Amino acid sequence: MYPGRWGILFVIMLLASRADAVMIYQNFEPDNGTPAKTGQTGPEYGWAFGGASGRLTGDDEPVHSGQRAWAYTLPLDEPLQGGTGIPSQTQTYHINFVPECHDRLTFWIWSAPSRPGPHTVMVKFFDQGNYKRDGIGIWTEGKAADRQWSHLEILFRQLPDDFDWERVDKIEFYNYWDGTYYYDDIEIASSFSPQKDKECLQREYVLACHPENPEVCRTVYERHGLTLLNYLYLNEYGGQ
Numbered sequence: 413m414y415p416g417r418w419g420i421l422f423v424i425m426l427l428a429s430r431a432d433a434v435m436i437y438q439n440f441e442p443d444n445g446t447p448a449k450t451g452q453t454g455p456e457y458g459w460a461f462g463g464a465s466g467r468l469t470g471d472d473e474p475v476h477s478g479q480r481a482w483a484y485t486l487p488l489d490e491p492l493q494g495g496t497g498i499p500s501q502t503q504t505y506h507i508n509f510v511p512e513c514h515d516r517l518t519f520w521i522w523s524a525p526s527r528p529g530p531h532t533v534m535v536k537f538f539d540q541g542n543y544k545r546d547g548i549g550i551w552t553e554g555k556a557a558d559r560q561w562s563h564l565e566i567l568f569r570q571l572p573d574d575f576d577w578e579r580v581d582k583i584e585f586y587n588y589w590d591g592t593y594y595y596d597d598i599e600i601a602s603s604f605s606p607q608k609d610k611e612c613l614q615r616e617y618v619l620a621c622h623p624e625n626p627e628v629c630r631t632v633y634e635r636h637g638l639t640l641l642n643y644l645y646l647n648e649y650g651g652q
């Protein structure tokens with residue numbers, strides 16, 4: 413028997429049984445793992461720059477799911493200079509998007525722009541490689557509807573081939589028109605079904621961690637910098 417290893421698998425199963433079938437980047441909920449900024453207390457869910465201001469939503473503001481979303485307000489004459497940055501809630505500033513199993517970043521946005529109407533959104537991606545300093549901005553193909561929740565996405569293939577999806581630093585959102593914007597449920601997803609996503613992740617990681625094969629497991633963990641929290645989205649893990 414290998415009680416230690418079985419114990420780890422048991423913890424994985426417990427964590428996975430309560431999860432969705434996508435990998436959560438940030439949902440702005442209390443105690444979701446988001447670390448505090450150095451020297452401060454409380455999670456740092458995001459920040460704003462260039463004249464914009466950002467904060468968690470209050471009680472009477474739009475929330476897509478859970479208790480909180482992220483709100484930021486962009487002043488007049490700040491197009492593409494002001495915006496808001498969002499860290500991931502786990503593996504913060506060094507997160508593996510697991511590109512073998514996922515192909516897009518998705519998010520929900522509720523827009524109240526000064527110029528009413530549907531507008532596209534720019535997401536700027538930063539990695540720990542060639543796009544560490546300046547990032548690379550990509551516009552959504554879809555548009556955020558006026559004053560209602562919209563689900564938008566950026567496909568990995570819209571970025572250059574040398575972007576390092578296994579070592580992502582952070583993302584930023586830019587809205588062209590001044591106004592107030594709410595973001596929630598930022599996720600790393602695929603076009604496949606939750607079942608296929610689960611199978612892919614099990615193939616990539618969990619099966620490699622079978623107790624009879626601990627060396628392979630260790631190699632996978634070191635290569636991808638995984639933690640147990642990665643398995644939160646392995647819904648209905650069947651056990652091995």
Ligand SMILES: [Ca+2]
Pocket residue numbers: 439440441475476477478479480481596597
């Ligand atoms: Ca939320």
